[in-house]
Amino acid sequence: MNHQGPAERSVILGTGSALPARRVTNAELAETVDTSDEWITERTGIKARYIAAPEETTGTLAIGAARAALAAADLKGADIDLIVLATATPDHTFPATATKVQAAIGMTGGMAFDVAAVCSGFLYALSVADSMLRTGMARKALVIGAETFSRILDWEDRGTCVLFGDGAGAVVLGLETSEADDSAPRGILTTELHADGRHHDLLYVDGGPSTTGTVGKVRMKGREVFRHAVVNLAEVMEQVLHRVGMTSADVDWVVPHQANARILDATARKLNLSPEKVVVTVDQHANTSAASVPLALDTAVRDGRIKRGDLLVLEAMGGGLTWGAAVVRY
Numbered sequence: 001m002n003h004q005g006p007a008e009r010s011v012i013l014g015t016g017s018a019l020p021a022r023r024v025t026n027a028e029l030a031e032t033v034d035t036s037d038e039w040i041t042e043r044t045g046i047k048a049r050y051i052a053a054p055e056e057t058t059g060t061l062a063i064g065a066a067r068a069a070l071a072a073a074d075l076k077g078a079d080i081d082l083i084v085l086a087t088a089t090p091d092h093t094f095p096a097t098a099t100k101v102q103a104a105i106g107m108t109g110g111m112a113f114d115v116a117a118v119c120s121g122f123l124y125a126l127s128v129a130d131s132m133l134r135t136g137m138a139r140k141a142l143v144i145g146a147e148t149f150s151r152i153l154d155w156e157d158r159g160t161c162v163l164f165g166d167g168a169g170a171v172v173l174g175l176e177t178s179e180a181d182d183s184a185p186r187g188i189l190t191t192e193l194h195a196d197g198r199h200h201d202l203l204y205v206d207g208g209p210s211t212t213g214t215v216g217k218v219r220m221k222g223r224e225v226f227r228h229a230v231v232n233l234a235e236v237m238e239q240v241l242h243r244v245g246m247t248s249a250d251v252d253w254v255v256p257h258q259a260n261a262r263i264l265d266a267t268a269r270k271l272n273l274s275p276e277k278v279v280v281t282v283d284q285h286a287n288t289s290a291a292s293v294p295l296a297l298d299t300a301v302r303d304g305r306i307k308r309g310d311l312l313v314l315e316a317m318g319g320g321l322t323w324g325a326a327v328v329r330y
């Protein structure tokens, strides 16, 4: 793909997010789980997370984020002809949660489907939607990451249950053609996706419709995931920057998957990136899996950190293992 100069690119027209009503601090969690604010803060940087009530689902959170993103883009549901929703915690085994969003926003045509790449899901969904827009299959897309991980946590396993939270984030993408003399065109400049299924057992859910017939719970080998995350994320970020002829010095903001403050620090150090350029929301949201990148993006857009024209690198790694990155001029 042509990364600079005239081309049709997918641009972010608006962002939105939604969180459950209930915020749970580490201290509150320590009342029912054998843990402490001190341990969680020191190991992860997490201070609080949002936990969905029974009537709050991946679908309702996704609808909230989608409506906010549409409002920010000044568009209606009927203007959208593609929804790609990333989730590992769909409302139902089928149909796709994306179709619930489609009905709720009043979109009667077009396409709607889910993708599953766990914490990397938003990067996968963004890349799929970008490809479909640029090949003419759709004109305007809603790309959503939405999760209710609290439903698949083993609340007896303190090594995992303290790390995750619920939420949703969304972006509206539309096509824009840059002028021939535009040296800094906006939009998605490149994306890169990876998977390595040999590492299935490092992070997985021990249930599913075709195996146990149950939903299952999250299982994780935390230390090994940590090790892979730092190596893979630094590598894929270097890959995408190199492809668009840039270095970490050109980056205004890294919008990373919010798994753990220590992973964010270690990755930034490896890339020689100043920590001030990294959007951090893991302290307030914990790890919201596929929702974490668009949730962090929307947070930083709304509080004024990310401005039009800024060069962003989005990145994520998760179960599979899967990982990916994107370079976007906002």
Ligand code: ACO
Residues within 6 Å of the ligand: 034, 035, 036, 039, 040, 043, 044, 119, 158, 159, 160, 162, 163, 203, 220, 221, 222, 223, 224, 225, 226, 229, 257, 258, 259, 260, 287, 317, 318, 319
């Ligand atoms: N509260 C108190 N103590 C705890 C807790 C807890 N919540 N969890 C574990 N411990 C204890 C353990 O029992 C162990 O005690 P012991 O030494 O007496 O046996 C001790 O703390 C150390 O346990 P480890 O699991 O070795 O702790 P580690 O330093 O590896 O930290 C952590 C664990 C935070 C999970 C870390 O491995 C990590 O961040 N890994 C990355 C995982 C991740 O972020 N996954 C998200 C999905 S993938 C992604 O998004 C990139």
